[in-house]
Amino acid sequence: MTGNAAVGEAAIRAGCQCYFGYPITPQNELTEYMAANLGRRPGCTFIQAESELAAINMVYGASVAGARAMTSSSSPGISLKQEGISYLAACQLPAVIVNMSRGGPGLGSIAASQSDYHQATHGGGHGDYRTIVFGPSSVQELADLTYRAFEMSDKYLIPAIILGDGMLGQMMEPVEFKYEAPHKPPVRAGALRGAKGRPSRFVRTFTSEPAELEELNWSLFRRYQLLQKEEVLWESYLTEDAKLVVTAFGIGARIAKGAIKNARAFGMKVGLFRPITLFPFPNDQLSELAKKTSHFLDFELNMGQMIDDVKLSLGGTAEVSFYGRPGGVIPTATELLRVISRVYSQNGLG
Amino acid sequence: MKKVFGRPKSLKKAVFHYCPGCGHSIIHRITCEVIDELGIQEKVIGVPPPGCSVFAYYYFDVDMVESAHGRGAAVATGIKRAYPESIVFTYQGDGDLSAIGTTETLHAANRGENITAIFINNAVYGMTGGQMAPTTLLGMQTTTSPYGRDDRIEGHPIKMSEILAQVKGTCYIERVAVNSPANIRKAKKAIKKAFQCQIDGLGYSLVEILSPCPTNWKKSSIEAFTWIDDVMAKEFPLGIIKDTTGKRDAD
Numbered sequence: 261m262t263g264n265a266a267v268g269e270a271a272i273r274a275g276c277q278c279y280f281g282y283p284i285t286p287q288n289e290l291t292e293y294m295a296a297n298l299g300r301r302p303g304c305t306f307i308q309a310e311s312e313l314a315a316i317n318m319v320y321g322a323s324v325a326g327a328r329a330m331t332s333s334s335s336p337g338i339s340l341k342q343e344g345i346s347y348l349a350a351c352q353l354p355a356v357i358v359n360m361s362r363g364g365p366g367l368g369s370i371a372a373s374q375s376d377y378h379q380a381t382h383g384g385g386h387g388d389y390r391t392i393v394f395g396p397s398s399v400q401e402l403a404d405l406t407y408r409a410f411e412m413s414d415k416y417l418i419p420a421i422i423l424g425d426g427m428l429g430q431m432m433e434p435v436e437f438k439y440e441a442p443h444k445p446p447v448r449a450g451a452l453r454g455a456k457g458r459p460s461r462f463v464r465t466f467t468s469e470p471a472e473l474e475e476l477n478w479s480l481f482r483r484y485q486l487l488q489k490e491e492v493l494w495e496s497y498l499t500e501d502a503k504l505v506v507t508a509f510g511i512g513a514r515i516a517k518g519a520i521k522n523a524r525a526f527g528m529k530v531g532l533f534r535p536i537t538l539f540p541f542p543n544d545q546l547s548e549l550a551k552k553t554s555h556f557l558d559f560e561l562n563m564g565q566m567i568d569d570v571k572l573s574l575g576g577t578a579e580v581s582f583y584g585r586p587g588g589v590i591p592t593a594t595e596l597l598r599v600i601s602r603v604y605s606q607n608g609l610g
Numbered sequence: 611m612k613k614v615f616g617r618p619k620s621l622k623k624a625v626f627h628y629c630p631g632c633g634h635s636i637i638h639r640i641t642c643e644v645i646d647e648l649g650i651q652e653k654v655i656g657v658p659p660p661g662c663s664v665f666a667y668y669y670f671d672v673d674m675v676e677s678a679h680g681r682g683a684a685v686a687t688g689i690k691r692a693y694p695e696s697i698v699f700t701y702q703g704d705g706d707l708s709a710i711g712t713t714e715t716l717h718a719a720n721r722g723e724n725i726t727a728i729f730i731n732n733a734v735y736g737m738t739g740g741q742m743a744p745t746t747l748l749g750m751q752t753t754t755s756p757y758g759r760d761d762r763i764e765g766h767p768i769k770m771s772e773i774l775a776q777v778k779g780t781c782y783i784e785r786v787a788v789n790s791p792a793n794i795r796k797a798k799k800a801i802k803k804a805f806q807c808q809i810d811g812l813g814y815s816l817v818e819i820l821s822p823c824p825t826n827w828k829k830s831s832i833e834a835f836t837w838i839d840d841v842m843a844k845e846f847p848l849g850i851i852k853d854t855t856g857k858r859d860a861d
Binding site for chain 1: 681
């Protein structure tokens with residue numbers, strides 16, 4: 261199954277009732293999967309929207325009415341969705357947004373890239389907010405994190421973003437799904453369904469009282485702190501005895517694993533630290549590694565975005581080198597191995 | 611003694627923040643009267659916009675969700691599709707519906723989304739201080755057309771109702787005004803019919819309301835009310851623009 265289709269199937273099984281999308285490569289298989297498999301289900305809706313703006317605002321409406329709703333796109337389309345994501349964050353509405361990212365800036369290229377890390381992990385739209393961001397690195401993980409994205413978004417009332425890339429979306433791998441039948445989540449408390457048997461209520465993002473808005477920002481901030489404490493996911497691979505730890509996420513981590521296996525075969529003690537939640541970032545777990553390892557190599561399919569979080573986590577306690585390729589160029593494991601070897605020998609780790 | 615007039619049940623006991631002579635308060639009231647008369651208060655979800663009516667939820671005693679500027683039709687689409695039992699209406703100004711939200715509006719209408727739009731046309735951007743709207747009349751001075759709207763530079767007033775009448779998904783479109791008791795009665799009747807279209811599942815319905823904005827028109831209330839008849843309604847003629855309900859005389 262392709263990564264894109266796996267997200268679609270996982271979303272349906274997680275109880276996604278509404279999908280709104282707009283065509284853009286390389287995520288069209290997901291939109292098409294939802295058209296074929298969600299749209300005709302009783303109580304479910306698929307709309308090919310007139311724009312990304314319309315799609316995210318339809319998600320906003322469906323979420324207000326209590327439905328599990330999602331949209332997907334790729335980098336340029338995700339930029340268009342930022343208005344709606346900011347409103348979702350302000351209204352504390354759950355939603356799942358998938359970004360099968362591609363090279364940028366601008367229309368960029370349709371090849372896989374990780375150039376949207378900053379946008380995804382720093383809110384992306386206007387205002388002081390964050391979203392929950394997942395960085396899967398396999399089709400199985402795409403499926404698993406899709407369930408989780410719905411659950412976490414519902415639990416914390418924060419929009420969740422799955423930051424994949426064009427390669428992950430289009431690659432085919434075997435995948436197992438958690439739920440057999442579509443999960444039927446209860447209608448979210450606070451949903452707008454007409455003021456029957458209760459006072460009317462409203463959901464809004466505007467206030468003329470700065471103090472009120474400050475309180476909302478504090479409330480969001482406290483939830484981000486809670487996420488940091490409770491919901492951080494990461495993977496450590498061969499880090500126990502590592503003298504050099506590669507930090508990478510998503511498809512980059514997949515390439516890094518191959519390179520690390522080969523480096524080990526050459527006798528280099530190299531490990532991998534892979535954040536799975538990109539926000540909240542596994543700060544403590546990474547800084548813990550710095551107690552045993554003095555050198556890190558950050559590898560990304562961009563010119564260095566996650567490296568900011570890596571350096572903040574390490575707080576100057578270790579050396580951080582960087583290797584990145586932007587614009588949709590995918591380096592091979594062999595190329596990365598050459599970089600690993602160089603960093604390893606130049607820093608006298610061998 | 612028989613009570614002949616009172617506050618609609620769907621209208622909260624709050625003092626309107628609108629300027630003297632503004633049409634919003636009249637339109638809020640008649641919309642609430644319609645909601646009461648149709649007995650749909652418990653089903654209604656309203657979608658107010660940014661702008662002067664951003665605080666509509668302080669007045670309408672129904673569930674409401676604020677939309678981003680221009681996205682009302684998309685938000686309403688999401689609500690109605692997720693919860694078809696609801697009665698969903700958008701409340702949108704001329705900048706909202708005929709500038710920034712043209713795409714969302716046109717496509718929601720074209721899909722025949724079973725929602726109702728209350729479209730306030732006052733020929734200016736009100737809350738931001740009287741800038742030129744797509745509906746600003748030729749020659750009309752605003753803060754961003756200080757020399758008067760010139761069609762060679764700023765184009766012509768856009769008639770969204772006539773444009774929307776062209777798409778198959780719309781079932782009922784009428785242009786009304788709220789500048790006299792007779793017109794207010796007609797406006798209420800149109801709003802009622804538009805909601806009835808939705809109740810009957812007929813598709814997208816819209817009522818365009820020519821609404822006075824004395825503050826930004828720099829006129830007295832009386833002058834503003836008269837100006838609607840004398841000038842605005844000449845460019846935006848009142849009446850039914852489209853009706854495919856097949857029961858035009860039922861009301």
